[in-house]
Amino acid sequence: MKRLSFFLLFFLRLQFLLAEADPAIFREYDIRGIVDEQIAVEDIPDIALAIVTYLRTVDNTVKTLAIGSDGRVHSPPIKAAMVNTLLKHGFDIIDIGTCTTPVMYYASHKLSVDAALMITASHNPGNYNGIKIRLGQRAVSGDEIRTIRDFYFSKSFISMSPQLGVCKDYDLITDYIDYLATHFSHLVGKKIDAVIDCGNGAAGTVLPALIKAMQWEDSVSLLFSEVDGTYPNHVADPTSEKNMADLKKVVLNSPGWIGIGLDGDCDRMAPMTSKGLLIKGDQLLALFSKPLLENNPDSRVVFDISSSLFLHQLIKNWGGTPLIAKTGISNVSRMMSDNHAAIGGEISCHTIFSDRYFGFDDGIYSMMRLFEMLHESKLTLEEMVAILPNCxxxxxxxxxxxxxxxxxxxxxxxxxxxxxxxxxxxxxxxxxxxxxxxxxxxxxxxxxxxxxxxxxxxxxxxxxxxxxxxxxxxxxxxxxxxxxxxxxxxxxxxxxxxxxxxxxxxxxx
CATH class of the missing domain: 3.30.310.50 (Alpha-D-phosphohexomutase, C-terminal domain)
Known part of the structure; x- marks a missing residue:
C-alpha cells in the first residue's frame, strides 16, 4: 500500500512538472488567463524565456527591460519568477514596482530600456493574471504573441548568458506624477468637482499623490482607492453600468459633480455625467476630437469599426479625416502611427492622444484632458454630450x-x-x-x-x-x-x- 501511494505521488508530481500553460492564454493583445487553471507561477520561467527569445529575434540588442505589476494577489510571485529567470539569462531589469500599465508605457519613453513588461490582467476578475509586452515604444500583439506561444511550446529558447543580469528598483510613479502636474499646471488649484472610482485597481498607486500635487483635495474625491487584487467592490471595468452603480449613487448625491471610472490597470477611463449617464467610448472620442480639430484642422482621427455611425460624419464636419481600424486598441494604435493621427479610440473607452502626449492609452491622462476641456469650455459634461447626435x-x-x-x-x-x-x-x-x-x-x-x-x-x-x-x-x-x-x-x-x-x-x- 505504501509503495502504491509512493508511485501515485510520484506520478502526480511528474504530471505537474510536465504540465504546461493553456494555449488559450496567448491572446490577441497579451498573455492572460485564470491563475492555477490556465497559467501558473511554475509556467512563468518558460513564458519569460519565450518572450525574450522573440524580442531578440526582432532586435538582438535587447538587454534591459522595465517590469511593473498591478495589485493582483498573484502579481508579486509572477513578477518574481519573471525577474529571476531573466536575470539568470543575463538581462538587466528595472523594477518599477506596483503601478498602472500606463506607467509601464511611460517607462518605455523615459527610461533607457529596450522593452517593458507589465504583470496584469487589466479589467478581468481577480483570479486572472497575465503579461502585457512592449518592445521599444510599441505594443507586442497579434502574430507576435502567437510566435511567443510557439517558442513556449517548442522550448526553442535563447541560450543562458554566463553573466547574471542586474536588477534595480526605480520610483517611476513620482516622475509620472510630476510630468502630469507640469503638463496640466494651469489646472492646479482649480475646482474640478469629480468623484473617481479606482475600482481597487492600480489607479490607487497614482491618484492620491496626484490629487495632492494638483491641490484638488477639496474638489476631487476617490472611491475604492485602496489597491486590492481581490476587487472586493466590483470588477474594475468602468464601461459596465453594473460596476459603476456605487459611483452613480455618489454622483447623484453630489450635485454638479461628475464621475470618472478607471479600469484595473488604468489604461481606460469612462466618464459619467452629473445625472448618472455613463459616456460610451465613441461619444468620449467625439468630445475629445472637437476641440482638437478646432485647434488642429485636417488632423486624422482613428476609431474602431464598432464605433457609432455618427462619429465618422462628425469628424468630417469638424474638418478632420476619419479612419476606421479593426477592433482592438493595438490596431487603433498601429493605424495612428502609420497615418500620423492626432487621436484615436475605441468603444471600450481606450483613448490615445499623440498631439500632446506619447501616443499610448492612459486612463489618468484622458481624465486630465477631460478636466481641462471642461475648465476651458465652461460647459458641463451634459452640455457637451448634448451636441452629439442622439442615436x-x-x-x-x-x-x-x-x-x-x-x-x-x-x-x-x-x-x-x-x-x-x-x-x-x-x-x-x-x-x-x-x-x-x-x-x-x-x-x-x-x-x-x-x-x-x-x-x-x-x-x-x-x-x-x-x-x-x-x-x-x-x-x-x-x-x-x-x-x-x-x-x-x-x-x-x-x-x-x-x-x-x-x-x-x-x-x-
Missing amino acids: VSSPTYRLPCERSACLELIDELYQELSCEEGTEIIAIDGIRIHYPDAWAIVRPSNTEPLASIRFEGRTQQDLEWIEERFAPIINRYVEFIGSPKPVMLESDCSPKQKRFVESLRNIRS
Missing part, C-alpha cells in the same frame, strides 16, 4: 459561437444582404452593414469563441427594425449550450435591450 444603440452582444461558425455567419450575411438596395458593407473586421438609418456589425472575438454583435439606429424604431432583420440569420449560428437563451457577456442589458436575445430564443423554440 440609439444596443449593448455589445457576445454570443457563444465558434470562430469557424462565425466566419460562416459573416459570409452568409454578406451573400444575403449585400445585394439589398441602400446597403453599404465594410469588411475590414468581420462585417459591418450600413442601411440609411441603421447599421450592424458582426465579428468574431479575437480572444474567445464568441460572436461580437452590435446594432445602432437613428431612432428606437430603426434599432428594433435592424435587430429583427438580423435575428433569423444569426440564430442559425450561435450556440445555446443546453439552454434556449444565449449567454451574454460584457453587456448589462435593460429589459428593452434584451429584446434581441429574446427574439433569438423565440425563433429557436
Whole structure:
C-alpha cells in the first residue's frame, strides 16, 4: 500500500512538472488567463524565456527591460519568477514596482530600456493574471504573441548568458506624477468637482499623490482607492453600468459633480455625467476630437469599426479625416502611427492622444484632458454630450459561437444582404452593414469563441427594425449550450435591450 501511494505521488508530481500553460492564454493583445487553471507561477520561467527569445529575434540588442505589476494577489510571485529567470539569462531589469500599465508605457519613453513588461490582467476578475509586452515604444500583439506561444511550446529558447543580469528598483510613479502636474499646471488649484472610482485597481498607486500635487483635495474625491487584487467592490471595468452603480449613487448625491471610472490597470477611463449617464467610448472620442480639430484642422482621427455611425460624419464636419481600424486598441494604435493621427479610440473607452502626449492609452491622462476641456469650455459634461447626435444603440452582444461558425455567419450575411438596395458593407473586421438609418456589425472575438454583435439606429424604431432583420440569420449560428437563451457577456442589458436575445430564443423554440 505504501509503495502504491509512493508511485501515485510520484506520478502526480511528474504530471505537474510536465504540465504546461493553456494555449488559450496567448491572446490577441497579451498573455492572460485564470491563475492555477490556465497559467501558473511554475509556467512563468518558460513564458519569460519565450518572450525574450522573440524580442531578440526582432532586435538582438535587447538587454534591459522595465517590469511593473498591478495589485493582483498573484502579481508579486509572477513578477518574481519573471525577474529571476531573466536575470539568470543575463538581462538587466528595472523594477518599477506596483503601478498602472500606463506607467509601464511611460517607462518605455523615459527610461533607457529596450522593452517593458507589465504583470496584469487589466479589467478581468481577480483570479486572472497575465503579461502585457512592449518592445521599444510599441505594443507586442497579434502574430507576435502567437510566435511567443510557439517558442513556449517548442522550448526553442535563447541560450543562458554566463553573466547574471542586474536588477534595480526605480520610483517611476513620482516622475509620472510630476510630468502630469507640469503638463496640466494651469489646472492646479482649480475646482474640478469629480468623484473617481479606482475600482481597487492600480489607479490607487497614482491618484492620491496626484490629487495632492494638483491641490484638488477639496474638489476631487476617490472611491475604492485602496489597491486590492481581490476587487472586493466590483470588477474594475468602468464601461459596465453594473460596476459603476456605487459611483452613480455618489454622483447623484453630489450635485454638479461628475464621475470618472478607471479600469484595473488604468489604461481606460469612462466618464459619467452629473445625472448618472455613463459616456460610451465613441461619444468620449467625439468630445475629445472637437476641440482638437478646432485647434488642429485636417488632423486624422482613428476609431474602431464598432464605433457609432455618427462619429465618422462628425469628424468630417469638424474638418478632420476619419479612419476606421479593426477592433482592438493595438490596431487603433498601429493605424495612428502609420497615418500620423492626432487621436484615436475605441468603444471600450481606450483613448490615445499623440498631439500632446506619447501616443499610448492612459486612463489618468484622458481624465486630465477631460478636466481641462471642461475648465476651458465652461460647459458641463451634459452640455457637451448634448451636441452629439442622439442615436440609439444596443449593448455589445457576445454570443457563444465558434470562430469557424462565425466566419460562416459573416459570409452568409454578406451573400444575403449585400445585394439589398441602400446597403453599404465594410469588411475590414468581420462585417459591418450600413442601411440609411441603421447599421450592424458582426465579428468574431479575437480572444474567445464568441460572436461580437452590435446594432445602432437613428431612432428606437430603426434599432428594433435592424435587430429583427438580423435575428433569423444569426440564430442559425450561435450556440445555446443546453439552454434556449444565449449567454451574454460584457453587456448589462435593460429589459428593452434584451429584446434581441429574446427574439433569438423565440425563433429557436
